[in-house]
Amino acid sequence: MKIKNVVVAGGGVLGSQIAYQSALHDFQVTLYDVSDESIARSKKRVEGLFPDYHHDINLAEDDFRAHLKNLTYSTDLKGAMATADLVIEAIPEKLAIKQSFYDQLSKVAPEKTIFASNSSTLTPSMMVDHVDRPAKFANLHFANRIWLFNTAEIMGTPQTAPETIATLTEFARAIGMVPIVLKKEQPGYLLNSLLVPFEIAALKLWATGVADPATIDKDWIISTGATMGPMATMDIIGLRTPYYVGLEYLKTHDDPVSKLTMQKMKEKIDAGQSGKDDGEGFYYYPNPEYLDPDFLK
Template sequence: MDFKSITVAGSGVLGYQIAFQAAYHGFIVTVYDINDEVLAKAKTKFTTLGEAFKQDLHATQEQIDATFKNLSYSSDLAEAVKDADLLIEAVPENPEIKTDFYHKLAQAAPEKTVFATNSSTLLPSQFAEATGRPEKFVALHFANEIWKHNTGEVMRHPATSDEVFNSVIQFAKAIGMVALPIYKEQPGYIVNSLLVPLLDAAVNLWINGVSDIETIDKTWMVATGAPVGPFGILDVVGITTAYNINKMEAEETQDPLKIKAVEKLKEDYIDKGKLGVSTGEGFYQYPNPAYQDKDFLK
């Protein structure tokens, strides 16, 4: 299968990055979203992203101009997918919204179109039936700031055809990703299956009073050579995400430690608007967090 024309459904945090990344690598990309107002916001974000590509990837102005030429926009689903070889779905992480979207998409998309979900918390088999083409459906998951953290996790579900699975792996490579094949459905894929327990353990050590935030991060950085520790990572991911994960676990397990973590994250961080890198302060202050200080690891 040779993908040339790509449609990205949803221009939120990851959607617009995926669209720009694919267009930068020469693919013809249509960005679909629910209305023109949302798409107008995406266009503004693309301009900022162009500057990031120049800074981080040393992209030339010519390359950025070519990227913009490869991008078009539509709030009409049938129009947006009429030529699509591959549709990447990046709509909100809500099972009902996604199911409803796939029902509509199944009616609108040509038979040739392969569907890929960018969901990080939901499994493709949950939506396989709704797609109307389970054999042409996979998960394709990216990390935030995909031009720098260029993992492309490709996860099949039991009905995915080998041809589709392999084609999406090739596509991930073609847009500059390190393609990571996942042969069996796994909540959290590989990255989060490794990362979430680390972040969880760090929060537990802190809430339990075992050690302080900077010492925990320093330990991880010195012992493993990692450029950032778990709390630095949480600032990038966003403290709201940590709060939501802990809240879910607290409700399920009634673990006193989890309940305490939820209260502390809410009172000391979320209520004070300290949400991480995005707000300039979280566990650290930005743009110059303490863990980047040359003496931090001493």
């Protein structure tokens, strides 16, 4: 099967990036979200990607804007799915919300459509009972800033057809990604199996008052040669997704430090300080401290 028409469900940090990256490579893309307000935020995110595309891959503004013509927006799921070859779900990292979405999606999607979840930590087997085409369902996970950190992790269930994995692999290459196909299901895939414990360790250092965010990042960058610290990385990702992941962790772990960390994360989210998208997270944007030339001194 050849992918031509792509629907991205959810226009958050990664959904907006997936939608534009696909449009940039001349796929016809519809970005679906649940309300006009959500669509307005999605448009703002997509159009706000230009400075990063220009800085990181030298994309000219004329080229950036020309490819916006390949991208449309919709709050009508049935209409958005009318000609879809592939739908990439990038909605909030809550299992019940995702399961409900697939119940709805299965009722309106054409028989040909492949379903792919961009879930950061949930395995496709957790959702497969809510799709009507298990052979055409898998996870397709992207790293943040996908134009630069261009991996696409592909993870199926025992029911996923080899043809589906092959089609997703071909699509990933076609939008400039390096396909990473997992041999079996793993919560967090490869990237987040490594990244999440690292971020949790940094958050706990902050939550327990061991060090402030800038000091944590400074130590990590100088000591390892990394280009960005864990707290700055968390701002780019946004606190909401790791917060939802943390809630699932607390269901099976009675850990006082984790509870404290979750409490402090919730306080920041409730205060509108969930990261770069809000203009404030552990740093203030658009001019965060970690971009100051003197930050490492």
